[in-house]
Amino acid sequence: MTDLIVDLRSDTVTKPSPDMWNALKSLTNDDLGDDVFGEDPTVNELEKIAAKITGKEAALLVTSGTQGNLISLLSSTSPGDEILIEEQSHIFHYEVGGAARIGGLTSRTFSTLRGTPKQENLQPLIRERNDLHQAWTTLLAVENTHNKHGGTIVSPLDLKLLKEFCTENDLKFHMDGARIFNAAVALGMKVKDFAQYVDSLTFCLSKGLSCPVGSIIVGDLEFIQKSRKYRKMLGGGMRQAGILASMGLIALKANWIKRLAEDHQNAKLLAKGLQELTGSIIANIPETNIVIAHFDESIPINEFVNSIRKKGVLVLPMDSHSIRLVTHYGITKADIDFAIQEIVESIKLI
Ligand SMILES: Cc1ncc(COP(=O)(O)O)c(C=O)c1O
The missing domain is CATH 3.90.1150.10 (Aspartate Aminotransferase, domain 1)
Structure with a gap:
């Protein structure tokens, strides 16, 4: 070696940056509280900023991208529903089948060339709601950037079309945006330019943004309230999580994103x-x-x-x-x- x-x-x-270490070291007990009671000021600040950056009503700090995706699915579907996901997606391949085991969901997969689904390929996958025999198709998920396709971007223009498709077919639209900040920086756009078209978004602090732990999910208030409960159910209710959030606050600064x-x-x-x-x-x-x-x-x-x-x-x-x-x-x-x-x-x- x-x-x-x-x-x-x-x-x-990635390991934390010097600024992250400084933010962590300068915390005092006044900056911390029990986040399960919603009383950690540093977590609350991080969630507020995450909601603002993504243009959504509310945000929730979760332990990982996997947990964020699973919570988002739980909050947006019912057991027995069917979800549409890309066959190379992280949710389908690398999340231990949590959608099926915990969410009671069946996954109907579709293939794409580079991660962006085409409406005409999705339409035949929607099940007939009035057919007694079929499950309800209730959610479409995309991955952005797409890991297995090599960090490819689903553009806001494509997301807009997919959102229209979801509205027409009464589907919730989830984005696994573990690396959505990479997509935004690469296109010279803002994360909210992407997030505006989805109902829920997971992004990771612990990947390119270099935090040691943590992901965030965003959506409307009702979605986040539900998600808070599912996070608790999955064992993701952390206590003085401001310890982690202090570094997340550095990660979401414009210079760090750039x-x-x-x-x-x-x-x-x-x-x-x-x-x-x-x-x-x-x-x-x-x-x-x-x-x-x-x-x-x-x-x-x-x-x-x-x-x-x-x-x-x-x-x-x-x-x-x-x-x-x-x-x-x-x-x-x-x-x-x-x-x-x-x-x-x-x-x-x-
Ligand atoms: C696209 C994508 N989604 C979700 C995740 C899950 O994140 P975590 O490892 O924090 O559970 C990953 C992790 O590599 C990922 O690449």
Whole structure:
């Protein structure tokens, strides 16, 4: 192992910034309270700011993106309902089937090219409500940015069309916006430009925004009141959670959000380097901070991932022929150059 570790597995590996540590250290007991009673002033402030930034009535701090998505589904559906979700989505793949197990929901999946559903593909999936035999289709979920498609953006224009579709078909519209700030920065827009079209939105403080813990869900007041109850049910009622929220307040400052553009720039450099210097890899041109690199079948992925790990470059295998590389706070341009160099060397030896 080398001394230098360039960890590109995920933007969840980020550590707090100096400003976050300062905010945490300068907290006093007056800044804290029991959040289950709604008495933590720092959490209350964070929720107020999150609602304002997203243009929604109310917000709720939750433990994780997974919990935020599940609570949102619970608050917007009834057991036995069917939801429409993308077949590569995080909710469908990586949330332990919570929608089915806890929400009693069936999932009807649809495929997309790059994460944005097309109305004409969704329409046939809506079940006939008057048919005695069929479940009710009650919710559509999109992921923005879309992780497995390589950090792709669902644009506000597409969200607007999807919202119209949801209204016409009496569906709630949920956005898993774990990385919605990346989408907003990449398009030079505001998160509220996206959020205006959905009923509920989950976003993560603990990914590109670099907080150690926490996600936020936003929606109207009734949705958040219901969600507060489901959060308690799922064991997400935290007490002096201002400890976490103090760092979230730094994460939502404009300068910190803008910083994401550096990650996008680094992701582009990484993809370009991989494309140009290795004949064996085709990487997506990233819209945000995720690079998916595809290898030809002759390259054994696990062996390759292990070999670059020994050189200090950490990436995540996605399937038998692709890996994911994610840029984030703490990854510099020099780290990207180093990663490309080590990947190129390892490919030659494999
Ligand atoms: C798109 C997306 N949604 C939701 C989540 C879940 O977030 P958490 O890991 O905080 O549960 C992730 C995590 O990687 C994600 O990538």
